Amino acid sequence: MKSPKKPSIAAESDRTIDIYTKAAEIFHEQGFDATSMSNIAAAVDLTKAGLYYYIESKEDLLFAIMNYAMERLETMVIEPSRQFDDPRKRLESIIACHGRLLTEGNTAVAILTDEIEGLKPKHRQQILDRKRVYMEFVRDTLEALRAAGRLRDVDSTVATFSLFGTLLWLPRWYHADGKLTGDQVIEEITKIATGGLINDVDGN
Amino acid sequence: MKSPKKPSIAAESDRTIDIYTKAAEIFHEQGFDATSMSNIAAAVDLTKAGLYYYIESKEDLLFAIMNYAMERLETMVIEPSRQFDDPRKRLESIIACHGRLLTEGNTAVAILTDEIEGLKPKHRQQILDRKRVYMEFVRDTLEALRAAGRLRDVDSTVATFSLFGTLLWLPRWYHADGKLTGDQVIEEITKIATGGLINDVDGN
DNA sequence: ACAATTCTACCGACCGTCCGGTTAGTTAAT
DNA sequence: ATTAACTAACCGGACGGTCGGTAGAATTGT
Structure with a gap:
């Protein structure tokens, strides 16, 4: 009953969209180079390795x-x-x-x-x-x-x-x-x- | 006869000004984080250690x-x-x-x-x-x-x-x-x- | 006049840290 | 039993920065 299908831009999962959104915020605040993957991972309650399950x-x-x-x-x-x-x-x-x-x-x-x-x-x-x-x-x-x-x-x-x-x-x-x-x-x-x-x- | 005194902004040497200028150009092109001190050093014909003689x-x-x-x-x-x-x-x-x-x-x-x-x-x-x-x-x-x-x-x-x-x-x-x-x-x-x-x- | 010393401007090698990314394995739900 | 969703531990490499040393010019002592 909760979001049975989400054919968004490229059929991304909820979690992926959450990651993109948070990452965009952090990139915006700190800059791309100054942001580490661990920063992003922590912001979405994952370890760095866990984050890499979702992104390339x-x-x-x-x-x-x-x-x-x-x-x-x-x-x-x-x-x-x-x-x-x-x-x-x-x-x-x-x-x-x-x-x-x-x-x-x-x-x-x-x-x-x-x-x-x-x-x-x-x-x-x-x-x-x-x-x-x-x-x-x-x-x-x-x-x-x-x-x-x-x-x-x-x-x-x-x-x-x-x-x-x-x-x-x-x-x-x-x-x-x-x-x-x-x-x-x-x-x-x-x-x-x-x-x-x-x-x-x-x-x- | 050639520049006997140079009381510029803070009495910097010619070399220092050269370093600042080149560094500003590289920072502008590549961004601060994406620029390494070796990049700057090479641009002013110094090693990194040599560069640190001039800056802190x-x-x-x-x-x-x-x-x-x-x-x-x-x-x-x-x-x-x-x-x-x-x-x-x-x-x-x-x-x-x-x-x-x-x-x-x-x-x-x-x-x-x-x-x-x-x-x-x-x-x-x-x-x-x-x-x-x-x-x-x-x-x-x-x-x-x-x-x-x-x-x-x-x-x-x-x-x-x-x-x-x-x-x-x-x-x-x-x-x-x-x-x-x-x-x-x-x-x-x-x-x-x-x-x-x-x-x-x-x-x- | 010249040797001894000091100083300026640098370099090669190195250090600890952190980063992006990987691997091997664990957990929980089907 | 399988698979999706993770984690702890690790790796090679690059980075900012330091250190010991040195060639040559400038300064000093005699």
Whole structure:
């Protein structure tokens, strides 16, 4: 009766997901290199050998976390935002969805940026390729704005990186128990980012 | 006749400065934890033992680099920008000066953000305190804009972090041999950031 | 003037520790 | 009896750091 089937991303067991989640948190707090497998094992109440019953290697664990994070980005940011035809609405959706992933504590997504160097070249390239797709989705959105005469006179590549910088920095300073709620922070960031990009001559 | 006195930051020898510079570059490329002392030693044509003639410990080396970076931020960003009384000019100066430090390859400044966890708690707190001073300088500038009725309706803390995010992300994607020059990138970032913050109703 | 001494800038070899990962075996439930 | 889910003990290797020593330049004593 309790979770009879769990056809998640790759049919992982509950325990495996628990390990991924905890590992992502610890990687996020301490960094990949500074985290030992014993640290992770202890956090999920296992010995190191017990942990290796579930995973193949440290690098593989990181790769799995990053694949999960990319899958979240794609299904929780790109897909929902793609449904907006209006480029401004689409841009706002990207910021809000991505921001929400980060403020709601999806540490895996936060790791995506910081720990890429921990991957072997082949795995790294796979993740970078998927990130590139995301980046070009954002850039295309900006270019759609430009085509409609609604983008300020800014380079879309620099604009995309600027937006990413703002978003990627978010999990390093935002804490859920601060004076602003996650939704408030997202709204502020949306105001700032769109204000810097959108030509507001006709007020929409 | 050749450099008779060199009263630099702390009267360091040429060799020491060379070590700091090279170490900063390698830390920036590979990360602090992923860099071994032998790596650094080889990069400055020394053995590990020879390297330890100049430094006390790996952590101490990182601390020295970060102190140097903070000193650069203070003298090359805060001090020159403080001379502008007009808050908009001051904000633009902050972005331009900080951006220039990063595009001109001051790797030490780039490290400041990413490798804080490598420091011992006491040293880390010292650096964080100095960074806090910088952050409040930026926030005060935004509040001065607000007092003059020239800031959009945005939270100044979130705005400061957003700006920092954009700047701190810069050295991770900008390469000097790209299609845009450093100055062009800085100008674009300035447009985007100020556009998102400044209330342009009366055009200045 | 020159030998004796001291100092600067380094090196080869080594040490204890910790890490990622393995192996051989145990336990508990089917 | 078999299998899934572990554990205690261990391994090779890399790491940060140390130690004893030394070539050569600089300084000092006479």
